[in-house]
Amino acid sequence: MINIPSTIKISFKSLRVNKMRSALTMLGIVIGVGAVITMLAVGSGASQKIEEQISSMGSNLLMILPGATTAGGVRMGIGTQPTLSMDDTEAIQRECPSVLYVAPIHSGIAQIIYGNQNWSTGVVGTTPSMLYIRDWQLEQGRPFTEEDVRNASKVCLLGQTVIDSLFGSINPVGQIIRIKNVPFTVIGVLEKKGQSPMGQDQDDTIYIPVTTAQKKLFGTAFPGMVRLIMVKAQSKEDLNAAEKQIAELLRQRHRIGQKQDDDFTVRNLTQAMQASEQSAKVMTLLLGAIASVSLLVGGIGIMNIMLVSVTERTREIGIRMAVGAKTWDIRLQFIIEALTLSLIGGAFGIIIGISGSKVLSMIAGWPTIVSPLSISLAFSFSGIVGIFFGFYPAYKASLLDPIDALRYE
Amino acid sequence: MAIIETREITKVYKIGDIAVNALNSVSLLIEKGEFAAIMGPSGSGKSTFMNILGCLDKPTSGRYLLEGADISGLRKDDLSTIRNKNIGFVFQGFNLLPRTSAIENVELPMLYNSFSANERSQRAEAALKKVGLSGRENHHPNQLSGGQQQRVAIARALVNNASIILADEPTGNLDTKTSAEIMELFTKLNTESNITIILVTHEHDIAAYSRRIIKFLDGYVVSDETKT
Numbered sequence: 001m002i003n004i005p006s007t008i009k010i011s012f013k014s015l016r017v018n019k020m021r022s023a024l025t026m027l028g029i030v031i032g033v034g035a036v037i038t039m040l041a042v043g044s045g046a047s048q049k050i051e052e053q054i055s056s057m058g059s060n061l062l063m064i065l066p067g068a069t070t071a072g073g074v075r076m077g078i079g080t081q082p083t084l085s086m087d088d089t090e091a092i093q094r095e096c097p098s099v100l101y102v103a104p105i106h107s108g109i110a111q112i113i114y115g116n117q118n119w120s121t122g123v124v125g126t127t128p129s130m131l132y133i134r135d136w137q138l139e140q141g142r143p144f145t146e147e148d149v150r151n152a153s154k155v156c157l158l159g160q161t162v163i164d165s166l167f168g169s170i171n172p173v174g175q176i177i178r179i180k181n182v183p184f185t186v187i188g189v190l191e192k193k194g195q196s197p198m199g200q201d202q203d204d205t206i207y208i209p210v211t212t213a214q215k216k217l218f219g220t221a222f223p224g225m226v227r228l229i230m231v232k233a234q235s236k237e238d239l240n241a242a243e244k245q246i247a248e249l250l251r252q253r254h255r256i257g258q259k260q261d262d263d264f265t266v267r268n269l270t271q272a273m274q275a276s277e278q279s280a281k282v283m284t285l286l287l288g289a290i291a292s293v294s295l296l297v298g299g300i301g302i303m304n305i306m307l308v309s310v311t312e313r314t315r316e317i318g319i320r321m322a323v324g325a326k327t328w329d330i331r332l333q334f335i336i337e338a339l340t341l342s343l344i345g346g347a348f349g350i351i352i353g354i355s356g357s358k359v360l361s362m363i364a365g366w367p368t369i370v371s372p373l374s375i376s377l378a379f380s381f382s383g384i385v386g387i388f389f390g391f392y393p394a395y396k397a398s399l400l401d402p403i404d405a406l407r408y409e
Numbered sequence: 410m411a412i413i414e415t416r417e418i419t420k421v422y423k424i425g426d427i428a429v430n431a432l433n434s435v436s437l438l439i440e441k442g443e444f445a446a447i448m449g450p451s452g453s454g455k456s457t458f459m460n461i462l463g464c465l466d467k468p469t470s471g472r473y474l475l476e477g478a479d480i481s482g483l484r485k486d487d488l489s490t491i492r493n494k495n496i497g498f499v500f501q502g503f504n505l506l507p508r509t510s511a512i513e514n515v516e517l518p519m520l521y522n523s524f525s526a527n528e529r530s531q532r533a534e535a536a537l538k539k540v541g542l543s544g545r546e547n548h549h550p551n552q553l554s555g556g557q558q559q560r561v562a563i564a565r566a567l568v569n570n571a572s573i574i575l576a577d578e579p580t581g582n583l584d585t586k587t588s589a590e591i592m593e594l595f596t597k598l599n600t601e602s603n604i605t606i607i608l609v610t611h612e613h614d615i616a617a618y619s620r621r622i623i624k625f626l627d628g629y630v631v632s633d634e635t636k637t
Binding site for chain 1: 460463465466485486489490492493494498500504505506508509517518520521522526565569
C-alpha cells in the first residue's frame, strides 16, 4: 500500500534540501511555460486585432463594381463602364431576400476649405443605409436622411481625420465648409474607426448625399449612374445566396444573354478578410508550438537533474528499501519530485507569461491577450512534462538492489 | 516453532565464468527470544547469510522459513512488506538519512505502512525514549555522536514492533565504552521485550554479550555453541 501524502512530504523535503539546484531546474520550466503563454497571447492578440479591423469595415459585406469597357479592342478594366444605376440599387433592396442593406457610392477626391484651413480627401456620396452597412455610429449631430438625398441637400458628415485637419478644437457641427467651392453644412461627426485591414485611414472621409455628389460635385456623363454599390447580407450564411441573387437580378436588368459575360463584378469583402484572420490563427499555433519546444527542453533538464539525484541518493534509496519501501513507493517518490519541480515551475511560468505579455504590449505596442485556456494548457503541459521526464529516473531508482545500494559510497 | 529456520541454504555468486559458493547448505534453527552472534573471517559467508535472513537477498537453493512461512518464492514487494513488519536492521555505518531529524529517521519505516501522522510521531517518540534519546528528537545525525546515531538506528528498527533485529557489526564504528552501552541496550531489548537479536561481529568481547555463538568459515557453519 502506498502512502501518497507522506510520499509527497518526502518529495518536498528532498527538494528543499537542494534549494539552488531545484530552483535552477525549475527555471527551465518557468521559461518554457512563460514562453508558451506569452507567444499564445501575442498570437491571439494579433488575431483579435484583425477581427476588430474586419468588423470595423462592417460585417457580411459585398461590393458590386461596374464592368469593363472595351474601346477599340482595348479592355479598360473593372469599373470603367458605367453600368450600375440608382435603379439597380433600389431593385437589389427590393428583390433580393438575402440582402439587408444596399447603398450606392459615387465618390471622388476633392479639396475642402474651412476658414483659412484646407484639406484634400475622399468625398463619398451615398444614402443613409451606408451608415448601417458600415456599422458606423455618429459621435454627434445627426445623419442625413432620405429627404436630404431626394433634395440633393448640401449637408455632410465628417470623419475624425478631416475634423482634426480643419477644425482643431472648434465644434464642427453647424459650421459651413466648402467642397470644391460648394458650401456644405456639417450636420454630424462620424465616430473614430481607425485603420482598415488594408491599412487605409477610414476616418479620412466625408459622407454626403449621393444625389448631391452626382449633381453638384462630380457630375456624370450618364445621369443616375453610380461608381459602385455596397451590400450588407442578412447574415454570414446568407452571403453566398445574396451574391447569387444579385448576379441573377443584375443580369436580368442589364439584359445579358446566356452566353454573355457579366457587365459587373460582385466581390465578397469579408472572405478576403477572413483569410488574413485564418493566417493569424495559424501564426498563433506556430508561435505556441515553437515555445513548447522550450518547455520540452525544460523537461529534459528535469530528467537530467533527477538522474543525478538518483545516483547521489543511492544509499538513501537502499535504506528506504531495507525498511520496507516497495517498487512503487520509490517510483512515486521520484515522479512526485519531478512533478513538484515542473508544477511549481509552471506556476511561476504563468506569472512570467502574464507579465511578459504585459511588458510586450507596453514596449512593442503589440496587442496581447492572455486567455485562461492558454494558461491551463501551458500548466497541464508542464505537469505532463514532469511526469514524462520523471518516470525514467524513477524507474531506474526502483530497480536498484538494496544490498548494493546500502553499500554505495 | 522456531522464528528462523534455514534448510540447506546455498548461495552461489557468479563472477564472470567462476562460480563462488558463498554459502554451502547451511541449516540453522533460531528460536524466538534468542540472542545469537555470528562470527567468522571476511569471506566466510556471514554477511550473505545475514542478507538472506533479512530478506534482502534470496538463496540459490534451499528453504528459509520465517515464523513458519516459506519466503523463498515471494516477490520483491512481498519481501519489502516482511522487512517492514518483522525485521529491524542495524548497520555498522548507522545508515541514517542525512539532513533529516532523528524523529523523522525513526518514522521512516512507518511511512511505508498505514499509520496516521499522529501515530507515527507518537510511536517514534516512544521508540526514541526506549533507547534513551528523549529530547533529541529534532537533532540531525551530524549533531549526534556515533553512539547516539546508532541508538536512533535501533529506535528505527524497533518502531514497527519487529520481532527480529539483525545487526551487522553494530559496534564496528564505535569506541569501547560506547560499544558496551549499545550492547547493553541490545541485551535489555532482548531480555525485557523478548526481541530476537542476531548480530554479526569480529570481536569476541562483543560476541560475549550473546548466549549463542555461530561460527562461519568458507560458507559452512563450523561451530554452533550455546552458553549454559
